[in-house]
Amino acid sequence: MTTELRPLRRSEWDLWYDGILRAFGAAGDLDRELYRELTEIDRSVAAWDDGEIVGSSSLISFRMTVPGGAAVPAAGLSMVHVATTHRRRGILRSMMRRQLDETRAAGVEPLSVLTASEPRIYGRFGYGMATRELDADIDTHRVTLDVPPESDRLRLRIVNDPESVLDVCEAVYARRVPQRAGMLERRPGWERRPLTHPQPGREGTTAPACLLAEDEKGEVRGYARYALKSADDDHGTPDGQVVLRDLEALDTAAYGALWRCLFDMDLMRVLRVRGRPVDDAWLHMVGDSIGLCRPRWGDALFARPVEVGAALAARTYTVPVDVVLDVEDAFCPWNEGRWRLCGDSAGATCERTDDPAELALSVRELGAAYLGGTSLRALASAGRVRELREGALGAASVAFATDAAPWLPHGF
Known part of the structure; x- marks a missing residue:
């Protein structure tokens, strides 16, 4: 069997939403009319097999507060499901590939965020746990x-x-x-x-x-x-x-x-x-x-930079920081390589560099640390961040931290 992945049409919304309700074991659809209104049809996709929807995902155009108080555009990934009958066929990977590529192409949202019913799924796509509740x-x-x-x-x-x-x-x-x-x-x-x-x-x-x-x-x-x-x-x-x-x-x-x-x-x-x-x-x-x-x-919230440079430059830092990050991002290879982050409480820049790396980490760890809720030092203790220059870890860990713990006020 072949599966077709294509944009959702407005006339297909009820069928699409019914599939989501089944996938999440929802007892009813009392929120149907609200979600009909909130769904961004032009940012939603469905996977079809022989006339039936067997997968879905949708993006929501949010603005999220980042450290420093700025409201930064963020693509909220939601309504993700793959029918039990169609697992292990690459449908989820295809939807994630499409949504991240389209977010990058639009050039508006440097961040992608989601809440996860099954958190273990999304680490391989570069999402790190950014807030707890x-x-x-x-x-x-x-x-x-x-x-x-x-x-x-x-x-x-x-x-x-x-x-x-x-x-x-x-x-x-x-x-x-x-x-x-x-x-x-x-x-x-x-x-x-x-x-x-x-x-x-x-x-x-x-x-x-x-x-x-x-x-x-x-x-x-x-x-x-x-x-x-x-x-x-x-x-x-x-x-x-x-x-x-x-x-x-x-x-x-x-x-x-x-x-x-x-x-x-x-x-x-x-x-x-x-x-x-x-x-x-x-x-x-x-x-x-x-x-x-x-x-x-x-x-609660999982985050990943869609564009590392733009994302890290969009927030501020508790203390002055000047560090070269060697970033691994197999799923979005445009992020891979070395980035020099310079910033303080007034603002930041983050640009490509050929200078020697001082910290090495994957985009998943950047997503986890991005809002200040997960310490780079704690990630290093777990073997997820490597210090390549003595002292770089401590300085960066303090700079990324925030005074108040980050928090997602409601799901999406």
Whole structure:
């Protein structure tokens, strides 16, 4: 049998999306209309065999914050699947080849990013784990929370229709985007993404509500969108859960006020936290053992430079750096060779050079270290980065690091 890989047509979208739902074992398609709107048809492909779609992938035109605060164009790879019946035929490799070649040819996005259901797949295509995320199940009956005194000055109110305050929440989110690497500017339509996952009733939760923190002028300083899941223990004692969906705040007062209210909700015992930054401030506000919160850290965003020079020049560096990198990139050979990176907190350049290499690494390690969440020194300890000039590793590792841990606020 032969497989044809070609651009998606708008008339084929439903068939294409049905294949994706089957591949990911989705129980329903409640998000169908949202994703119909968000899909960039001209950046989507399908693999066909005898009239059936057996593979798919799509690119999304994002702008992502990088160290230094700039919003850099990034191609978000999504909707990737290959039917079980068509594995080991090179379909995935063909789709990855096509998407990266087209991204490079367009000359707009120096980065490619993705979230991975099966992370082991993408390393061979040059993607490194660039951000992690924090999950926790906090027993709010046993864990105390100490918030700043200024939190008492804010007014809190619950809005049962999150859509009615979507604009003010997005204004808070937009102000937060430049403050942490890995955050995504929300293109039109993507502001609805946090309202649709999970759907009301999924996993027995209520419809979502929105908690607002406002100052004395009525300005919204922060928000938290959440749902409730009622339950009783074996003795009939209320044992419900608060399921936090997303939370953003402009200052520590609003942040503390929101978290305290989530801790204090009647008849709820557990605050379920998913996909938060690994250095989230609540970790330092709990007055008891963090073990009672059952924290878990997992992978989130994977990144790879499409154009090494443009990508490394697009971010800034914590301390001055001047280093020659010998980059290996078998899948995108235009990146291979030696690059001189010179930069500091004001900006950077990264250009081809014939000077002797000082660090050797693959593009996968560059992707992992790019947002500052993975240390070059740690990668070197694992044998993934080689120091060719004494002292080069320490200087570069400090330069690539960021003050705040990078974080992806939602999947795509």
